[in-house]
Amino acid sequence: xxxxxxxxxxxxxxxPHADVDLINRAYVFAANAHAGQTRRSGDPYIVHPLAxxxxxxxxxxxxxxxxxxxxxxxVEDTHVSLADVERHFGSDIAQLVDGVTKIGKIHFxxxxxxxxxxxxxxxxxxxxxxxxxxxxxxxxxxxxxxxxFMSERKREAISTETIQIYAPLAHRLGIHWIKQEMxxxxxxxxxxxxYQELLGKLQDRLEGLNQIRERLEVIIQxxxxxxxxxxxxxxxxxxxxxxxxxxxxxxVDFDEIFDLVAFRVIVDDITTCYQTLGxxxxxYRPVPGRFKDYIALPKPNGxxxxxxxxxxxxxxxxxxxxxxxAMHAYAEDGVAAHWIYKDLDASxxxxxxxxxxxxxxxxxxxxxxxxxxxxxxxLDLFVQEVYVFSPDGDIFALPRGAxxxxxxxxxxxxxxxxxxxxxxxxxxxxxxxxxxxGDQIEIMTxxxxxxxxxxxxxxxxxxxRQAIRQxxxxxxxxxxxxxxxxxxxxxxxxxxxGDRVLRRLGCESLEExxxxxxxxxxxxxxxxxxxxLDHTKPLKLRGVTRAMMQAAECCHxxxxxxxxxxxxxxxxxxxxxxxxxxxxxxKSGNWLEVNWKPQPGQxxxxxxxxxxxxxxxxxxxxxxxxxxARSSIEDLKLRQKGGSMTELLFLIEVEDRKHLxxxxxxxxxxxxxxxxxxxxxxxxxxxxxxRSLAETLRDFFAGRKxxxxxxxxxxx
Ligand code: MN
Numbered sequence: 001x002x003x004x005x006x007x008x009x010x011x012x013x014x015x016p017h018a019d020v021d022l023i024n025r026a027y028v029f030a031a032n033a034h035a036g037q038t039r040r041s042g043d044p045y046i047v048h049p050l051a052x053x054x055x056x057x058x059x060x061x062x063x064x065x066x067x068x069x070x071x072x073x074x075v076e077d078t079h080v081s082l083a084d085v086e087r088h089f090g091s092d093i094a095q096l097v098d099g100v101t102k103i104g105k106i107h108f109x110x111x112x113x114x115x116x117x118x119x120x121x122x123x124x125x126x127x128x129x130x131x132x133x134x135x136x137x138x139x140x141x142x143x144x145x146x147x148x149f150m151s152e153r154k155r156e157a158i159s160t161e162t163i164q165i166y167a168p169l170a171h172r173l174g175i176h177w178i179k180q181e182m183x184x185x186x187x188x189x190x191x192x193x194x195y196q197e198l199l200g201k202l203q204d205r206l207e208g209l210n211q212i213r214e215r216l217e218v219i220i221q222x223x224x225x226x227x228x229x230x231x232x233x234x235x236x237x238x239x240x241x242x243x244x245x246x247x248x249x250x251x252v253d254f255d256e257i258f259d260l261v262a263f264r265v266i267v268d269d270i271t272t273c274y275q276t277l278g279x280x281x282x283x284y285r286p287v288p289g290r291f292k293d294y295i296a297l298p299k300p301n302g303x304x305x306x307x308x309x310x311x312x313x314x315x316x317x318x319x320x321x322x323x324x325x326a327m328h329a330y331a332e333d334g335v336a337a338h339w340i341y342k343d344l345d346a347s348x349x350x351x352x353x354x355x356x357x358x359x360x361x362x363x364x365x366x367x368x369x370x371x372x373x374x375x376x377x378x379l380d381l382f383v384q385e386v387y388v389f390s391p392d393g394d395i396f397a398l399p400r401g402a403x404x405x406x407x408x409x410x411x412x413x414x415x416x417x418x419x420x421x422x423x424x425x426x427x428x429x430x431x432x433x434x435x436x437x438g439d440q441i442e443i444m445t446x447x448x449x450x451x452x453x454x455x456x457x458x459x460x461x462x463x464x465r466q467a468i469r470q471x472x473x474x475x476x477x478x479x480x481x482x483x484x485x486x487x488x489x490x491x492x493x494x495x496x497x498g499d500r501v502l503r504r505l506g507c508e509s510l511e512e513x514x515x516x517x518x519x520x521x522x523x524x525x526x527x528x529x530x531x532x533l534d535h536t537k538p539l540k541l542r543g544v545t546r547a548m549m550q551a552a553e554c555c556h557x558x559x560x561x562x563x564x565x566x567x568x569x570x571x572x573x574x575x576x577x578x579x580x581x582x583x584x585x586x587k588s589g590n591w592l593e594v595n596w597k598p599q600p601g602q603x604x605x606x607x608x609x610x611x612x613x614x615x616x617x618x619x620x621x622x623x624x625x626x627x628x629a630r631s632s633i634e635d636l637k638l639r640q641k642g643g644s645m646t647e648l649l650f651l652i653e654v655e656d657r658k659h660l661x662x663x664x665x666x667x668x669x670x671x672x673x674x675x676x677x678x679x680x681x682x683x684x685x686x687x688x689x690x691r692s693l694a695e696t697l698r699d700f701f702a703g704r705k706x707x708x709x710x711x712x713x714x715x716x
Contacts, residue, residue, distance in 0.1 A: 007054050060333070071085060183239065187240060216312060223279045229272050233266075273323065386402060484513065550572060556651075557606075565592045622673065631659070633650055633651070634651045
């Protein structure tokens with residue numbers, strides 16, 4: 001059982017200037033807060049925070065971390081508030097306590113491997129400060145050490161979480177000994193029989209291994225001394241779980257595992273590492289292919305050492321790791337080893353340089369340039385993802401900036417397609433809300449809901465974007481097939497055709513033919529020709545959806561006009577006025593009689609001609625009268641006639657013929673207006689006086705008709 005003076009002595013040994021008083025005060029504060037509480041073991045609760053602080057002192061952490069270790073359960077488990085902690089210990093420590101409390105509330109309950117990886121990332125993102133993670137690891141390590149007092153079910157659940165989440169997290173942070181101890185404790189609880197069996201076998205071998213270790217230590221040390229070099233030789237058994245995992249992975253028995261013991265040779269500097277390697281290889285035969293230079297090429301988590309394996313005394317195969325003291329400290333304690341205690345003899349520059357952070361950025365930010373992040377100490381800045389929960393507690397990793405629809409599509413494409421609303425942390429939110437770490441997202445769906453093109457503005461993930469686009473493509477295809485089937489029925493009197501017709505039109509299947517006819521890729525005339533039929537009258541077409549129809553820009557039909565439709569490949573059905581020259585001068589059988597009923601509120605362009613007195617302010621009066629009839633002017637052309645007359649040509653937007661009549665009536669009410677009439681097409685006018693106007697109109701519409709430029713009609 002740890003005592004507070006042992007902890008403060010430990011801290012003082014590596015940090016002579018540490019504020020021992022502060023640590024003592026934290027102890028008294030925590031002991032008071034937890035007074036009367038006990039652990040499952042029957043021990044007073046304060047035993048646990050003391051043990052956590054002790055583990056942190058073994059990691060040589062700074063005083064703020066030690067203090068937080070003592071206080072870490074006060075806010076969650078006692079009457080103490082975060083404000084109390086801040087008042088007594090300052091905001092730095094309050095933030096650390098808050099961080100530990102927050103990640104303590106996140107529980108992992110899924111056995112999926114990918115979920116575990118996401119969960120670890122989320123812990124890193126939520127923790128913000130790496131010290132929070134280290135405190136959490138110390139907390140979990142002590143809870144694992146005292147697991148024996150828990151129920152069987154709890155032991156299993158906590159052990160599983162430890163082996164899936166916390167041991168890999170310790171590994172990622174390079175704190176090797178915590179990883180190993182956690183794994184062995186979890187192993188002992190999860191596979192009790194296998195653990196005991198392995199433990200027994202190892203103990204049988206222990207004596208022999210120890211003898212070898214002692215001999216080897218002497219041999220290596222003497223060999224190095226002859227070269228005038230110093231070395232510390234440590235022999236150690238592989239930890240149980242790693243042996244067990246290897247037996248499982250390679251499907252081998254214990255007797256087939258050779259490298260049960262690893263030797264570490266710890267020397268003064270890097271040059272000596274390589275010299276030592278040479279000496280060991282001259283003493284014992286190296287195992288081919290086992291030499292690895294992690295000094296020149298460190299592991300991703302920053303680990304450095306030379307590794308080799310040799311056939312040692314009595315043909316015993318041994319692994320050897322050669323490293324400097326600094327490499328050894330890092331191999332054991334990882335990030336924590338780089339926790340430069342802010343001692344007085346460290347220069348400000350050194351303190352600012354955050355060496356450990358460079359390592360950490362490499363851990364977390366394996367793809368990007370870590371240099372950019374060195375100014376930042378907040379962990380969440382290194383993580384490019386947000387981690388959010390489903391109501392069932394599943395974790396989803398989404399890119400930063402993701403919004404509710406990204407989440408909906410990540411759950412399932414159908415959830416996305418039918419999404420009508422979202423609750424974030426229990427409150428209604430809209431689709432433009434950005435998601436934050438730890439948000440719980442609940443998607444509401446309705447079978448009647450379908451995607452809208454607007455949704456594309458609110459998605460960040462390619463997955464959601466593609467799903468929405470795909471939905472529209474599929475809709476278009478289904479519509480085309482339906483229209484194609486209708487055209488077949490109207491043109492041929494049946495919805496199917498023989499292979500000969502398919503072959504003639506270059507189609508593989510009836511569905512392909514229907515789709516291509518429906519899209520207008522195959523003109524109806526070609527279909528009639530292929531079927532050896534002739535039609536002179538337009539076909540009657542029913543069942544074409546209005547979404548597929550567009551008004552032609554040459555004759556500007558509006559709803560209520562007599563119209564015919566024609567399919568243009570890639571554009572859908574184009575609606576023309578029956579008197580449009582394209583209709584009257586065409587001899588093709590591609591024209592279709594359609595029932596054109598656009599969506600309510602949809603607007604259509606049409607042309608009007610206004611003849612008026614040439615008076616100051618006339619144009620303003622006319623445009624006002626158009627606006628007062630709820631229409632808008634899309635384009636305008638003025639022509640000075642001889643004498644006192646002016647011709648105004650407007651392209652306006654209206655809903656239908658009735659709306660157009662309202663507009664015309666409104667303009668007629670303007671003083672000085674002589675005549676108002678619709679002017680869409682040269683062919684629509686039979687009056688001689690309009691010849692020059694006809695030319696004007698031709699110019700007016702030329703830009704649209706030939707599609708050079710949508711705004712090409714804007715002259716003068
Ligand atoms: Mn705790």
